[in-house]
Amino acid sequence: MTQITHTKGDYPIPARAMHQINLLCIIILAATGFFIHKPNFSLFGMSMNLVRAVHFYAGFVIILNLLVRFYWALLGKPGDIANFLPQKENRGTLLKMISYYLFLRKTHPVTGKHNTLQKSMYVFWFFLLIFQAITGFSMLWKGSAFGAFVIAVAGGLSNIYAIHYLTMWVFVATTLVHLYMVLFEDFPVFMTMFFGVESKEETT
Numbered sequence: 670m671t672q673i674t675h676t677k678g679d680y681p682i683p684a685r686a687m688h689q690i691n692l693l694c695i696i697i698l699a700a701t702g703f704f705i706h707k708p709n710f711s712l713f714g715m716s717m718n719l720v721r722a723v724h725f726y727a728g729f730v731i732i733l734n735l736l737v738r739f740y741w742a743l744l745g746k747p748g749d750i751a752n753f754l755p756q757k758e759n760r761g762t763l764l765k766m767i768s769y770y771l772f773l774r775k776t777h778p779v780t781g782k783h784n785t786l787q788k789s790m791y792v793f794w795f796f797l798l799i800f801q802a803i804t805g806f807s808m809l810w811k812g813s814a815f816g817a818f819v820i821a822v823a824g825g826l827s828n829i830y831a832i833h834y835l836t837m838w839v840f841v842a843t844t845l846v847h848l849y850m851v852l853f854e855d856f857p858v859f860m861t862m863f864f865g866v867e868s869k870e871e872t873t
């Protein structure tokens with residue numbers, strides 16, 4: 670049995686700030702996007718024009734945040750790109766991790782900062798967000814050469830709307846899985862990530 674201590678240093682302020690910006694933007698984008706798709710409810714009494722403007726600004730912010738986070742992962746201090754790529758600490762732990770998630774094992778194996786399934790989800794989000802931005806910006810700038818190209822590839826504007834809408838549900842579903850995991854599987858890390866509280870965890 671190994672005890673792991675999570676400290677504030679594992680989640681430096683820039684990493685926490687960028688995570689919270691993502692969290693806020695995804696909530697705003699999903700809520701405003703859902704309203705744009707089906708405005709049969711009131712979103713704090715906002716007009717459709719305002720809701721659309723909020724959606725676009727949140728879209729810009731989350732993409733800017735993604736670029737800054739990517740730059741920081743590569744060149745920032747501590748430069749944590751390794752946490753999102755295959756690493757030797759995780760070798761041979763995938764099946765053990767799956768057994769743990771299937772309740773076939775009591776504790777999770779010793780891994781790097783993020784286990785393989787977890788980092789796969791983060792990398793998936795990276796590409797999904799770029800994909801969502803491409804479809805989003807093609808709707809926003811449909812008159813531009815970029816917009817026309819993306820719309821042609823998708824086979825029409827209505828396909829882009831449908832793809833963008835379905836991708837929202839992929840974000841909602843995976844974000845709910847993430848929320849379940851952090852609250853019920855990794856609560857100590859949640860406390861460190863949000864409140865800078867030092868926490869301890871048992872692994873084998």
Ligand code: HEM
Pocket residue numbers: 695698699701702703705706707721724725727728729731732798801802804805806808809830831833834836837840841
């Ligand atoms: C990343 C940058 C993003 C940009 C630039 C963007 C842009 C847009 C644009 C231009 C529209 C069409 C609005 C209209 O015609 O009135 C739209 C609709 C929508 N967006 Fe986004 N969006 C982005 C991200 C997201 C994300 C992350 C989500 C969900 C988590 C999302 C969910 C939606 C939904 C559900 C709609 C309605 C689609 C429909 O009517 O079927 N968007 N977005």
